[in-house]
Amino acid sequence: MYADEKKLVNSKNLYLYETDCDLSPLDILRFQCDIYVGARTIRERFEDLFICKAKVIAKKRKGSIDIPEPTADRPFGPGLFCPSNFVPRSPIAIDGSEEVGVDGDRIVFLRLGASRAVKFDPKNPEASAVGLPRRPLSAAFIDKPWDIIRYLHLLLNDDAEFEIKNGADTEPPPNAVFDRSGGPIAICDGAKIEPFVFISGPTVIGRNAVVKSHSAIRASAINEGSRVGGELNSTVFFPYSNKQHYGFLGHSVAASWVNIGAGAAGSNLKNTYGEIRIDGEGTGLNYLGQIIGDHTKIGIQAALNTGSIFGICSNIIADGITPKSVESFRFGNEPAEIESVIKTARRVMARRNKELTSSMEELIRAWHRVLTEK
Structure with missing residues (x-):
């Protein structure tokens, strides 16, 4: 995140509007723009580049569930409107003449004056783009969870x-080896690299994260407070997750x-070396491991299938090769009891001096009602 949040401008309107893209399970408990796509979220990338606080225009989720975080006030004011699954890599002027940025037939941004902004409909952004000059761009969009990879x-x-x-920091501690031939390596404040660790770039070890002894970390983001061990390749850990022991996780x-x-070990490549498909949909990737939702636990010695998606708040028990798809709120082959889910979440978070807030607890309970009702 930007080094000094006090420097972020609040007087300008930078809007991130949620789209209908399918990012489950990663956007079940957070806005699309708060998904980590590396060592920063999409929102953080916008704020770091634009030096401006981003305002979220939230979509309605299943069961009319709302994320308990602030959203943009209506009516919208003049400014820049961007889809919240667009990942910026360079700034775009917030102020200026009205304009639409496009990548092919996709809107990358709309810079709107007052009369158009007040009528902006996130479900139909094209309506606000009619008659405006269009600037062609090349843009990265996260339409599916595997687009992060x-x-x-x-x-x-x-x-x-x-x-x-x-x-x-960029220098390895004693008895660790850094290979920067593939990209830079950044070790953030409070991170601990134990002895006999190998790290190759590009990699970021986040604030107060821990890399255990004898680990090999390649091209990965280990975000704040996470603790990892074993072998990781091209993998993103959101904050406060654990993989402290031996075993491989890739892509x-x-x-x-x-x-x-x-x-526990995950496959990230088919024996046929072919394209990995999820629910019959081609990913365009030959390397893809597992997408794991918040608060999900994976048992010891689990063999994780290539291209798997696991929902939130599930307990995956090793019994041969795990299924490629595990729904949210499962305990092995049985439904998870919500009181047990909440109790476990409280206990786990307390170990890191964090609290399960009442609003987050209600969000988890609401999703349990919606996702487990028959």
Whole structure:
């Protein structure tokens, strides 16, 4: 995140409007723009580049569930409107003449004056673009969770350079080896690298994160407070998740408060070396491991299938190769009891001196009602 939030401008209107893209399970408990796409969220990237607080225009979720975070006030004012799954890599002027940025037939941004802004409809942004000049751009969009992996190396280079510019360490501690031939390596404040660790870039080890002894970390983002061990390749850990023991995870995304037990290992490549498909949909990727939702736990010695998606608040028990899809709120083959889910979340978060807020608890309970009702 930007080094000094006090420097972020509040007087300008930078709007991030949610789209209908399917980012589940990563956007079940957060806005689309608060998904980590490397070592920063999409929102943080906007704020770091634009030096301006972003305002979220939220979509209605299933069951009319709302994320308990501030959203943009209506009516909207003149400013810049961007889809919240667009990942910026360079700033765009917030003020100026009205204009639309496009990548092919996709809107990247709309710069709108007062009369158009007040009528802006996030479900139909094209209506606000009629008659405006169009500027062609090349843009990165996160339309599916695995698009994080598609753009990861590119974005991690940006992240590592950003963190280094803002004071992150770049030198290996004693008895650790850094290989920067593939990109920069940034070690943020409070991070601990134990002895006999190998790290290759581009990689960011976030604030107060821990990398355990004898680990090999390649091209990954280990975000704030996460603790990892074993072998990781091209993987993103959201804050406060654990994989402290031996075992491989590659081309994967683990959301917050995930725990991966000792010896669990994930496949990220099919034996046929072919394209990985999820629910019959081609990903365009030959390497893809696991997408793991918040508060999900994976048992020891689990063998994780290539291209798997696990929902939130589930407990995945090792019994041969795990299914490629596990719904939210499961305990092995049975439904998870919501009181047990809440009790576990409180206990896990307390170990990191964090609290399960009443609003987050109600959000989890609301999703349990919606996702488990028959």
